[in-house]
Amino acid sequence: MSNATKMVGRSFHVECGLKDKNNFLDGPTVSFDPENWSELKATAHQMVEDMFDYLATVRERPVWQPMPPSVRKNLKESIPNKSIGLKKTYNDFLENVLPYPFGNIHPRFFAWANGTGCPVGVLAELLKAAMNSHVGYPSPMDLIENQVLDWLKEMLDFPMEAGGVLVSGGSKANLVALTVARNSKATCDIKKEGVFGCSKRMMVYTSERAHFSVQRAVEVIGLGGASIRKVKVDRNFKIDTAELSSMIESDLNAGLQPFCIVGNAGTTSTGAIDNLDSMADIAKKYNLWFHIDGAIGAVANISPKVKPLLKGMSRADSIAFDLHKWFQTPYEAGCVFIKDIDKQRETFNWDASYIKKIADRPKMYFSEAGIQLSREFRALKIWMSIRTHGLDKYRALIEQNLNQANYLGSLIDSHPALTLMAPISLSIVCFRFVNPKCSEDELDDINLSIIDSLKQEGIAFISQEIIDGRAVLRVCAINHRSRLEDFKLLVDEIVKSGTLLSTKAT
Ligand SMILES: *Cc1c(COP(=O)(O)O)cnc(C)c1O
Numbered sequence: 001m002s003n004a005t006k007m008v009g010r011s012f013h014v015e016c017g018l019k020d021k022n023n024f025l026d027g028p029t030v031s032f033d034p035e036n037w038s039e040l041k042a043t044a045h046q047m048v049e050d051m052f053d054y055l056a057t058v059r060e061r062p063v064w065q066p067m068p069p070s071v072r073k074n075l076k077e078s079i080p081n082k083s084i085g086l087k088k089t090y091n092d093f094l095e096n097v098l099p100y101p102f103g104n105i106h107p108r109f110f111a112w113a114n115g116t117g118c119p120v121g122v123l124a125e126l127l128k129a130a131m132n133s134h135v136g137y138p139s140p141m142d143l144i145e146n147q148v149l150d151w152l153k154e155m156l157d158f159p160m161e162a163g164g165v166l167v168s169g170g171s172k173a174n175l176v177a178l179t180v181a182r183n184s185k186a187t188c189d190i191k192k193e194g195v196f197g198c199s200k201r202m203m204v205y206t207s208e209r210a211h212f213s214v215q216r217a218v219e220v221i222g223l224g225g226a227s228i229r230k231v232k233v234d235r236n237f238k239i240d241t242a243e244l245s246s247m248i249e250s251d252l253n254a255g256l257q258p259f260c261i262v263g264n265a266g267t268t269s270t271g272a273i274d275n276l277d278s279m280a281d282i283a284k285k286y287n288l289w290f291h292i293d294g295a296i297g298a299v300a301n302i303s304p305k306v307k308p309l310l311k312g313m314s315r316a317d318s319i320a321f322d323l324h325k326w327f328q329t330p331y332e333a334g335c336v337f338i339k340d341i342d343k344q345r346e347t348f349n350w351d352a353s354y355i356k357k358i359a360d361r362p363k364m365y366f367s368e369a370g371i372q373l374s375r376e377f378r379a380l381k382i383w384m385s386i387r388t389h390g391l392d393k394y395r396a397l398i399e400q401n402l403n404q405a406n407y408l409g410s411l412i413d414s415h416p417a418l419t420l421m422a423p424i425s426l427s428i429v430c431f432r433f434v435n436p437k438c439s440e441d442e443l444d445d446i447n448l449s450i451i452d453s454l455k456q457e458g459i460a461f462i463s464q465e466i467i468d469g470r471a472v473l474r475v476c477a478i479n480h481r482s483r484l485e486d487f488k489l490l491v492d493e494i495v496k497s498g499t500l501l502s503t504k505a506t
Contacts, residue, residue, distance in 0.1 A: 040086070043087065043090065047090065050094070051122065052119065052122075054098065055105070055119055058105055058106055058107070058481065061106070062457075062458020063103045063108050063109055063455070063458055063461045064101075064102070064455050064458055064461055065099065066100075066456070071100065074095070074096045102114070103455075103461045104116060104461075105117060106481070107479060107483065107486050108459065108461065108482065108486050108489070108490065109460075109461045109479060110460060110461065110462045110476055110479065110490070111461045111462050112268065112463050113268055113295070113296045113322075113325045113476050113478060115322075115324045115326070115328055115329065115478065116328055116479045116480050117324075117328060117329070117330040118328045118329070118330070118389075118480070120381075120384055121328070121329055121384070122330060123384070124330075124380045124383075125330060127384075128377045128378075128381065131377060133377055134374055134375060135366055135375045135376070135377055135378075135379075137361070137362055137365055138360075138362075141377045141380075142366070144377075144379045144380065144383050145166060145366070145379035147379075147383065148166070148379040148386075149164040149166070149335070149379075151386065152164070152335055152337075153337065155299060155301060155302050155391075156294075156313065156319065157301060157313065157314040158319065158337050159314075159339065162338060162339045162340075162341060163337065163338040163339075163340070163341030163343075163345065163369060164335060164337045164369070165335070165336060165366055166323075166333065166334070166335050166378045166379055166382075167372075168332040168333075168334055169295075169324060169331075169332050169333070169334035170211070170293065170295030170320050170321065170322045170325075170334050171213035171217075171334075172334060172371075173295075173320030173322075173334045173336035174211075174214055174217045174291075174293055174320045174336075175213070175216075175217040175220060175371075176369075177217075177291050177320050177336050177338060178204070178214075178217040178218065178221055178260065179217075179347055180338050180344050180347045181289035181317065181318065182202065182223065182260075183343070183346065183347045184317075184340070184343045184347075185202070185257075185260065185288070185289050186198060187199065187257065191346075191347070195222045198257070200255060200256055200257035201256045202223055202227060202256075202257050202259045203227050203228075203229060203256050203257060203258045203259065203260075204223070204228045204229070205231055205244055205247060205248065205261045205262070206228065206231065206262035207232075207238070207239035207264055207267070207274060208231065208232055208233060209233055209237055209264065209269045209272065210262060210293065211264075211268050211293055211295065213293075214228070214293060215228055229247050231243050231244045231247060233272070236425075237267065237269065237272035237422055237425070238273065238275055239275070241275055241279065241282060244279070248261075248282070248286055248288075252286075258286060258288055259288055259289060260288055261283055261288050261290055261291070262291045262292070262293055263276045263279045263292045263293070263312075263316070265292050265293065265294030265296075265298045265310055265313055265319075265321075266294065266296040266298075266300070266428075269428075269430075269465050269474075270422040270423070270425055270428055270465070271296070271426035271476070272422075272425050273297060273309050273310060276292065276310065276311065276312030276315070276316070277311050277312030278312070280312045280315035280316065283317075291316060291317060291318045291320070292318070292319040292320070293320055294319050294320065294321040295321055295322045295325060295334070296326060296426060296478070297310070297326075297426050298313065298319060298321035299321060299325075299326050299394070299398075300326060300426060302391060302394060302395050302398065303398045303402070305398075305399060305402060306398065306402075306426070317339050317340070318336065318337060318339065319337050320334065320335075320336045321334065321336075322334045322335075323335060323382055325478060326397075326398060326401075327382075328385070328397070328480055329381055329382050330381060332378075333381065341363055341364055344368075344369055345368045348367075348368050348370055349368045350367070350368065397480050400480075401427040401482075402427050404427065404477045404482060404484060404487055405424050405427035405428065405429050405475070406424060407487055408424075408429050408475060408477070408487045409429055411487065411488065412429070412431045412491070415491065415495065417434060417435060417495050417498060417499070418431055418432070418433060418434070418495070419431060419432050419434050421468070422467055427477040427478060428476045428477075429474070429476075429477070430465050430472045430473070430474050430475075431472060431475075432447055432472045432473060433446060433447050433473065433494060433495070433498035435498070437502065437506045438502050438505055438506060442502075442506075443471075444470060444471040445505070447464070447471045447472060447473055447498075448471050449497075449501050450473065450494055450497045450498050450501065451463065453497045453501075454490075454493060454494070454497065459489070460486075460493065462474060462475050462490070463476075473494065475487075475490070
């Protein structure tokens with residue numbers, strides 16, 4: 001080292017840590033690797049046995065069971081300064097955690113749009129965690145994520161040049177897309193000035209049946225909840241496009257800046273798919289960003305039965321969708337595509353003295369595609385699952401679920417105590433238990449109680465929706481473990497429970 005360099009150097013100053021410089025070599029060496037790998041492997045083999053037995057026998061257990069008070073007690077403890085040990089910890093997991101899942105891997109889980117996952121995905125998670133590799137560039141991890149993104153673009157008919165990134169789920173995907181939309185359409189340098197630079201309020205339009213994550217994204221990106229217009233739906237629960245146009249017109253006249261419309265490729269509520277092609281026309285006419293929330297339905301584009309209903313989807317500027325719902329990837333896995341990759345990169349790019357961007361750089365680093373820097377190798381479970389099953393199997397599953405939903409519809413149609421409350425769209429069925437002896441208000445309570453009683457008894461897990469101001473039963477069939485007889489049983493149990501509850505009510 002030259003004297004000149006030494007001059008500008010700082011003296012070695014220890015901010016934290018041991019100050020006794022003579023003691024560097026003292027004390028035991030700490031590592032989190034086990035002292036005995038064979039012992040760890042034996043426990044690991046046991047875990048694999050247990051977990052696959054657990055999956056293989058899921059049908060034999062209740063879909064859900066209440067957690068006894070002991071669990072709350074057992075899981076509350078002060079931080080252990082000394083090792084409790086892996087074996088004891090695993091036993092505590094077996095006793096207090098494993099028996100009380102949310103329920104979504106069970107064949108009769110039909111609530112919201114929770115996915116079932118798949119055993120191959122479980123293995124992928126193990127491999128991923130063992131590698132514990134950040135997805136850097138260039139690397140096989142990066143190649144696999146890009147490969148998966150390309151496959152997904154092909155499935156959704158999105159152009160290969162589009163930007164994309166795997167994220168935690170639909171909520172994050174909506175947030176990423178709306179941030180790019182905002183930055184692209186702002187009339188000021190919003191990345192620098194924030195919304196303070198805007199002379200006009202920026203407005204977003206979506207259907208009143210849109211998922212709350214769209215509204216939350218608008219709030220998070222600083223536009224404020226009042227900047228979202230909830231457009232009413234038609235009798236098929238699709239956005240009323242005439243109303244959409246007239247709201248845009250009136251906001252323009254009022255001096256606001258409409259900048260984005262959000263279409264639904266399957267609402268959580270009824271599975272309704274908005275008329276995406278008309279929405280694309282409206283976006284074009286008013287020069288708006290067209291985003292699609294396809295959390296549930298976008299992947300159904302691989303089914304020739306659904307594809308025509310999604311016409312116009314590929315005209316979107318961005319699309320958010322989930323792999324952990326209908327695509328059976330274990331949590332968490334969502335994805336967002338932005339057609340104009342430059343806009344995506346400009347929104348999230350960064351500059352840091354501690355990271356050197358290399359000359360042979362990709363068009364966009366994953367760290368410029370969204371909000372994360374350190375990222376797990378999320379693509380592995382999708383890549384392994386698609387390769388193991390083949391895309392045809394996913395197509396077959398989607399059609400199996402559509403068929404199950406229609407079968408449920410036919411059971412509802414032929415039962416006097418049940419009435420369909422919305423068109424069956426994708427594989428979501430909204431219906432109501434009815435009884436002429438009960439008032440509509442009583443029926444609201446009865447329907448909600450049916451949901452609760454099926455869950456408490458561990459028979460089936462369905463969710464609720466409000467349609468025409470009335471509580472309805474909602475079944476979403478995106479489960480690869482469900483069989484036709486599960487829907488028959490569901491209907492029988494709903495009628496049984498509803499009948500019992502109405503006797504009590506009257
Ligand atoms: C589930 C869902 C979301 C949110 O996705 P997460 O993966 O739960 O974050 C967004 N939109 C729709 C339509 C959904 O069904």
